[in-house]
Structures are given as C-alpha cells and as structure tokens.
Amino acid sequence: QVQLVESGGGLVQAGDSLRLSCAASGRTFSRGTMGWFRQAPGKERDFVSAISRSGGSTYYADSVKGRFTISRDNAKNTVYLQMNSLKPEDTAVYYCAADYYGLASIRLYDYNYWGQGTQVTVSS
DSSP states (O other), X not given: OOEEXXXXXXXXXXXXXXXXXXXXXXXXXXXXXXXXXXXXXXXXXXXXXXXXXXXXXXXXXTXXXXXXXXXEETTTTEEEEEEOSOOGGGOEEEEEXXXXXXXXXXXXXGOOEEOOOXXXXXXX
C-alpha cells in the first residue's frame, strides 16, 4: 500500500503564495507518477497538475498554468506544488495522487492512491 500525506494548506489573501507538499511512503516513490487535484465545495474533483517519474515532464490545467509549479524530490519521497498569485477561485481541498502503472495523467481515474487532502482558502 501507498500512503500519501499532504501538508502546507492554509488561509491566504489573493496574490499570496503557498507551497503544498505530499510525502509518500509504502512503495518506491520514483516509480510513481504523481498528480495534484482539487475539489471546491459542491464541485467535482478537478485536475491541477501532474509530473512524470523522473520529473522531466509536467502538465498543468489551463487555469493554473503560469502560476503553479509542480516538482518532486525522489530522494525525499515528496512531491510539491508551488502556488503563486493565488486567486479566490483557487479555494479548494487539494489532493495528492499517485499512479504506479501508467504515464503521468490528467485523468482522475488513472490514479490508484490518494491522500486525505489539505484545505487551501484564498480570500479576496
């Protein structure tokens, strides 16, 4: 089994930055593609960003492109999401996910393991 634990969420003002972290354990971290998704109240869980096993390929939702940066440190078994220029519409619970079977994906159902989520609230 894989355990994913997110941290770094909080309450910030519009324009501020946050860095989310997701610590993984249970399987060889470098063999998993990693993704970040978010879910606002009353809405579906949406893709935010994904990163390949080596970190050489990254993917972003259009809504966060240019503001968010995904990275990973395979030596620390951790994936990060640097979020800059935050907007109120970024308010959501952010989830880390791992897939050990395919390539980095934007599709929620390709991911096998999920963290418990961390709340990000951006006030205007």
